[in-house]
Amino acid sequence: MWIDCKSIAKAIEEDVKRRITSLSFAPKLVSVVGTGDPSTASYLRSQERKAEKLGIEFEIIEASSGEFLPTLKKLAKDESVSGVFVARPLPQELDEKEVLSAVPVEKDVEGVNPTNLGLLIYGEETFPPCTAEAVVKVLENVTELSGKRVVVVGRSITVGKPLAIMLLKKGRDATVTVCHSRTQNLEEITKISDIVIVAVGKANFLKKDMVKKGTIVIDVGINYVDGKWYGDVDPAVEEIAHVTPVPGGVGQITTALLFEHVVRAAERQKR
Ligand SMILES: NC(=O)c1ccc[n+]([C@@H]2O[C@H](COP(=O)([O-])OP(=O)(O)OC[C@H]3O[C@@H](n4cnc5c(N)ncnc54)[C@H](OP(=O)(O)O)[C@@H]3O)[C@@H](O)[C@H]2O)c1
Known part of the structure; x- marks a missing residue:
């Protein structure tokens, strides 16, 4: 059976639109991009369309490697900017940790700054990484997590690691196993x-x-x-399990949450 992710994304977007009407200014998202590859360009276009639909101002700044850090510094001070998104992969010559550390913590709508990631350890989810949060949202919608055996396959900083921490959070209380490319007999754990x-x-x-x-x-x-989009899960799994679809699954909730974070940042901005 397929899990309905569309209605979760829609509910987040409706909430975003409602909250924007209570603000005295339009929130603004700025995406900083290096040399854009086609998939980054397509993602930014979809951000642009979504921002317009939700009533959020949107700007793309193209930066050369040398301009990344000064641009982020400028955006930190710019009061018209509520949220900052850094498109990845970054140009090779840049140090990812250094760049992401320069994303202003209070405008870090993607949850990539090490401070925001570190706060997850303390159970503080001010700006959790959007994809990890999207997964938690789906799970909280369809099941009770407490005590469940959960396996996260993948340990990236973007998804796997923060997600494992969020699932362990007191109150969620999942029993979490994290697997990766060196895990042996993965299927014994997934089963x-x-x-x-x-x-x-x-x-x-x-x-x-x-x-x-x-x-x-x-x-x-x-x-x-x-020329086709595939998930990490063979569609045949759906014959015996409850599965989120690709496309139209976690991805669209992730995007909705990015904009929810922009509104969250705007609500905290003093103007
Ligand atoms: N839906 C969304 O919004 C969204 C957002 C971000 C990413 N994504 C997608 O999610 C996927 C993962 O993204 P990511 O950024 O986390 O990728 P990543 O940084 O490449 O990490 C992949 C992880 O998978 C593990 N892995 C690779 N082969 C494996 C195997 N045979 N068995 C077990 N583990 C294995 C790797 O293990 P090692 O650590 O040992 O190398 C690594 O931890 C990609 O398809 C990406 O496009 C989707």
Whole structure:
């Protein structure tokens, strides 16, 4: 069975629109981009369309490697800017940690600044990474997490690691296992899990015989192969489990949450 993610994204967007009407100014998102590859360009275009639909101002700043840090410094001071998004991958010559540390903490709508990531350890989710938060939202919508055996396949800083911490948070109380490319006998772990989250970046990676019947499966993957989009989960898994679709799943909730964070940042701005 497919899990309905559209209604979750829609509810977040409705909330965003409602909250914007209570602000005395239009929130603004600025996306800083280096040399844009086609997929980054397409993502920024979709951000632009969504911002317009929701009533959020949007600007793209193209920066050369040398301009990244000064641009972020300027945006930190600019009172007309509520949220800052840094498009990745960054140009190779830049140090990712250095750049992301320069994203102003109170405008860090993607939750990439090490301060915001570190706060997750303390259970503070001021600006959690949007994809990890999207997964938590889906799970809280469809099940009770407390005590459930959850396996997160993938340990990236963007998805796997922050997600594992968020699922462990007191109050959510999942029992979490994190797997990665060196994990042995992965299917022994996925098969005994109530919830399987896959964020590996390999099309149709999780197969039907790797999960038990009735498992909740969250597909984070977005893979473009031969002109088509694939998730990390083989569609056949849906015959025995509850699965989020790709496209139209976690991705659209992630985007909705990015804009929810922009509004959250604007609400905290003193003007
Ligand atoms: N829906 C969204 O909004 C959204 C947002 C971000 C990313 N994504 C998608 O999610 C996927 C993952 O993204 P990411 O940024 O987390 O990727 P990433 O940084 O490449 O990390 C991939 C993770 O998968 C693990 N892995 C690779 N092969 C594996 C295997 N055979 N068995 C077990 N683990 C394996 C890697 O292990 P090691 O650490 O050992 O290398 C790594 O931890 C991609 O398809 C990406 O496009 C979607």
